[in-house]
Amino acid sequence: MRERPITYRAAMAAEAVRIGRAVDALPARLDDQHTPLRPAWTCGTCDGDAPWPCPPARVRLAERYGRDRVSLSMYVGALLTAALDDRPQDDPGELTTRFVAWTRCVCGATACFPVTSLR
Numbered sequence: 001m002r003e004r005p006i007t008y009r010a011a012m013a014a015e016a017v018r019i020g021r022a023v024d025a026l027p028a029r030l031d032d033q034h035t036p037l038r039p040a041w042t043c044g045t046c047d048g049d050a051p052w053p054c055p056p057a058r059v060r061l062a063e064r065y066g067r068d069r070v071s072l073s074m075y076v077g078a079l080l081t082a083a084l085d086d087r088p089q090d091d092p093g094e095l096t097t098r099f100v101a102w103t104r105c106v107c108g109a110t111a112c113f114p115v116t117s118l119r
Contacts, residue, residue: 015081022078030060039086051098058102073103 027035034045036052043054053061053076065072080099084092 019078019081022075023082026079029064030057034060038082041083041087053099053102062103069103073100076100076103 023038034043034052034054034057036042036057037044040049041052043050043052043057045056046054061072061076065075076099080095083095083099084090087095
């Protein structure tokens with residue numbers, strides 16, 4: 001039996017569900033600390049209007065994912081998509097840098113990770 005191709009509408013609906021799950025999982029992944037205030041995407045714990053992900057949120061996410069930078073990048077990429085929906089007036093390049101660029105290994109070594117532990 002031949003499968004029907006997935007329609008664009010169905011693919012976008014599935015992506016919306018995936019993004020919603022990523023956002024819903026965020027408080028648990030951050031132990032309910034340094035979670036973003038939406039739709040501004042500022043940190044709910046840091047003083048002032050600190051843009052999210054703030055440094056403590058980055059550390060917590062990095063610790064949660066360990067050395068699996070690909071999964072971490074995919075996760076924050078889903079969060080980036082939610083932020084782009086919430087903040088269409090913001091520069092997409094700046095949001096991409098803010099949400100995803102920090103997950104990249106800066107030294108090129110395979111054992112490197114760009115953040116240090118809170119401990």
